[in-house]
Amino acid sequence: MITVENLKKSFHSPAGVIDPVLHIPKFCLEEKEQVALQGASGSGKTTFLHLLAGVLCADAGEISVDGHLLHLLSESKRDQLRAGKIGYVFQSFNLLSGFSCLENLTLAMSVNGLHDIDRAQALLEAVGLEDRRDHRPNQLSIGQQQRVAIARALVNRPKIVLADEPTGNLDPANTDRSLGILRSLCQQWGSSLILVSHDPRVIDQFETGIDWEELNQVKKEQQVVADHH
Numbered sequence: 001m002i003t004v005e006n007l008k009k010s011f012h013s014p015a016g017v018i019d020p021v022l023h024i025p026k027f028c029l030e031e032k033e034q035v036a037l038q039g040a041s042g043s044g045k046t047t048f049l050h051l052l053a054g055v056l057c058a059d060a061g062e063i064s065v066d067g068h069l070l071h072l073l074s075e076s077k078r079d080q081l082r083a084g085k086i087g088y089v090f091q092s093f094n095l096l097s098g099f100s101c102l103e104n105l106t107l108a109m110s111v112n113g114l115h116d117i118d119r120a121q122a123l124l125e126a127v128g129l130e131d132r133r134d135h136r137p138n139q140l141s142i143g144q145q146q147r148v149a150i151a152r153a154l155v156n157r158p159k160i161v162l163a164d165e166p167t168g169n170l171d172p173a174n175t176d177r178s179l180g181i182l183r184s185l186c187q188q189w190g191s192s193l194i195l196v197s198h199d200p201r202v203i204d205q206f207e208t209g210i211d212w213e214e215l216n217q218v219k220k221e222q223q224v225v226a227d228h229h
Contacts, residue, residue, distance in 0.1 A: 039212025
């Protein structure tokens with residue numbers, strides 16, 4: 001479903017210094033697999049998800065998503081792939097404040113030319129918010145907003161769901177509920193899931209948990225360089 005080979009990404013600091021962020025020799029996500037990546041905030045996990053989603057371009061290496069090599073696709077083709085194959089759950093929710101819960105879902109479908117109110121309503125019911133369909137995000141609790149965000153990410157039945165610290169703003173009870181809903185819906189519709197988190201409690205709920213510092217070789221390589229100076 002997703003394969004990564006020798007992926008590298010750097011950014012330039014304001015002073016013009018090249019700052020390596022990622023070097024991932026190999027990563028693979030199978031169809032319907034659910035994987036959690038654990039690592040500290042600011043360590044490049046969000047950058048990794050943005051690369052997988054085609055929002056950012058790699059400096060080197062290959063990313064294959066559902067058989068498509070991202071570096072061979074134009075920006076518009078990457079946008080199409082992302083809209084059709086990938087659902088994204090943001091830590092800050094990124095709901096459209098001027099629209100109701102139901103409209104947030106139907107607008108997400110419209111990107112793919114769909115307009116299925118029944119599907120959107122069924123998803124709101126699945127996340128326990130059918131009675132909030134006409135509420136706007138600012139009329140919801142934090143936990144409710146995150147559940148709407150999960151529903152929106154899944155409304156197009158994506159093959160892949162990328163979840164960036166989806167429980168980072170939630171208390172333990174809402175964390176468990178939202179995580180349970182996310183994993184259950186992915187399993188129900190056969191979506192692969194990559195979730196990144198700094199919270200060991202979240203990682204422990206996954207059969208496959210990966211230490212970000214083991215996957216991303218940048219820190220180790222920087223340490224080797226430092227040791228030789």
